[in-house]
Amino acid sequence: MxxxxxxxxxxxxxxxxxxxxxxxxxxxxxxxxxxxxxxxxxxxxxxxxxxATHSDPGKILVGLRSLEIFSTWKETHGDDIEWFRGGYLFPVYRDREAGALMKLLPLQKRFGLNIDFIDPRQLRRIVPGIDPDDLIGGTFSPDDGSASxxxxxxxxxxxxxxxxxxxxxxxxxxxxxxxxxxxxxxxxxxxxxxxxxxxxxxxxxxxxxxxxxxxxxxxVPDSHEGAITEPVARMFTCMVVDLRPGPGSKNYYFYQNIHGQVVFCITPDPPIVGTDTRETSVFLPQVAARMVSLIPRLKTLRVRRVWRGCYPMSPxxxxxxxxxxxxxxxxxxxxxxxxxxxxxxxxxxxxxxxxxxxxxxxxxxxxxxxxxxxxxxxxxxxxx
CATH class of the missing domain: 3.50.50.60 (FAD/NAD(P)-binding domain)
Incomplete structure (x- = not known):
């Protein structure tokens, strides 16, 4: 003992x-x-x-502290954890998502987020080649990022x-x-x-x-699949989160990591409840079609690996x-x-x-x- x-x-x-x-x-x-x-x-x-871009004040506060730790880790402790400050972008094509994001801005700013709603021209500068048809704009938080x-x-x-x-x-x-x-x-x-x-x-x-x-x-755990492509020249720096639902999914999101690889994931709808971590044949064609529709030049990328993990969900x-x-x-x-x-x-x-x-x-x-x-x-x- x-x-x-x-x-x-x-x-x-x-x-x-x-x-x-x-x-x-x-x-x-x-x-x-x-x-x-x-x-x-x-x-x-x-x-x-x-x-730190959340709609919940508690998660915003915790997320801001996490960002501070991740972004300063190498200079403080010496370990390279592949921190990359690329930001998070939520592009919107429908009034529903635009209204929801703009409604959140006062709360997000009050709790310390560096975030704004940007117009289509600014958005296309951040993600060149994004589908311009019906693009309303979106929120961009430049201090968010990624790490290994x-x-x-x-x-x-x-x-x-x-x-x-x-x-x-x-x-x-x-x-x-x-x-x-x-x-x-x-x-x-x-x-x-x-x-x-x-x-x-x-x-x-x-x-x-x-x-x-x-x-x-x-x-309650539910399963989500992710994937990573070959490395390519830098196309964009931010995580792109498309909130629009599609067949079998609520939303999807992707970014280009520090090595130039595009990493992506999707939120299934309905949720796939359980701890099964076997990959499926459904995920890749489902998410790839949506990503290429949003940014057509992604169609030439070759996917290296697909995997599946569990989200521990609360009610x-x-x-x-x-x-x-x-x-x-x-x-x-x-x-x-x-x-x-x-x-x-x-x-x-x-x-x-x-x-x-x-x-x-x-x-x-x-x-x-x-x-x-x-x-x-x-x-x-x-x-x-």
Missing amino acids: HNVDVIIAGAGSAGVPTAMALGAIGVKTLVVDANASPGQGDNKRAIGGIR PLLAVNAFTRKALENGVRFHFNERINTLLVEKGRVVGIGTDKGIYRAPVVVDAAGAYSRPLCRRAGVDIPV DGAPIVGWNPEIEGLFHVTGMCGQGFMLGPGMGELAARMIVANPSEQDKTAIELFSPARQFSEVREELK
Whole structure:
């Protein structure tokens, strides 16, 4: 039996940054993961986009802090995580999307976003060759960007190790130990570890993990596919998000990474619920047709690889971060809805402050919005 202050279940997009932040303030932390190294779950399946451009004030605030960490990581810590400041662009062709985006601007600016609605001429300068027919304009946030999920999670792991965090890989959690309504540790296939706090950072697998403590957390995984092309000369710098629905999908998004490869993903409609990560024959022709329709010169690109990952979805599209209302000592950093990589560093710091009972005044907005005890609705965030 090994005693620590905090045990984190999961060494991915949420678990590693949380461990890094806890270690930085002297909390004795152990991270346990069934995989052989960090980020080997859905973190490595993220496409790498990083934005603070959200419609939820809590996610804007956390996203801004994450952007700050990603964008300054190399100069602060020396690791090249392939940060690239390209911005996020939401082009609109219908009054419906234009009205929704413009309605969000006052809130986004009030919480510190550098964002504006731009006209078609400005938009075509940012993405040359974009379909000009019926183009109304769009919102552009130039401070958003991208980075390598695997390089970033490994850099965060190295920093966490420097901060005194211990990692146990190739170790599966079999049970959460609960005594008199309080979590007291975990049991794995290799031993028992005791701690007054256990952090659920299990993402798509949070629900089965928490059921081992007799509680239900409303996290439902659904599958999304992504792909990457060969590298080509720079065509555009930003993430392009087309909010228009299409056959079998709500929206799609793509960007050109630091190596010149175009990386892309689609949001299925209806959702493909479950943890199946096998690629399909449907995804590539579906998304390629939409991308080429928007930017015709993409048609010559050759796709190198397709993959599939899981989004841990909450009922309202917002993260679930905070103390479990039923089991004392069980803390959740989950339900990131496919945004765990981009929100991870800022969310890890927020979680660490909450765990040691030292939240800032600004944290209160996010704490309330992300609370596991909140009343969940079926209304999703507008930019999800």
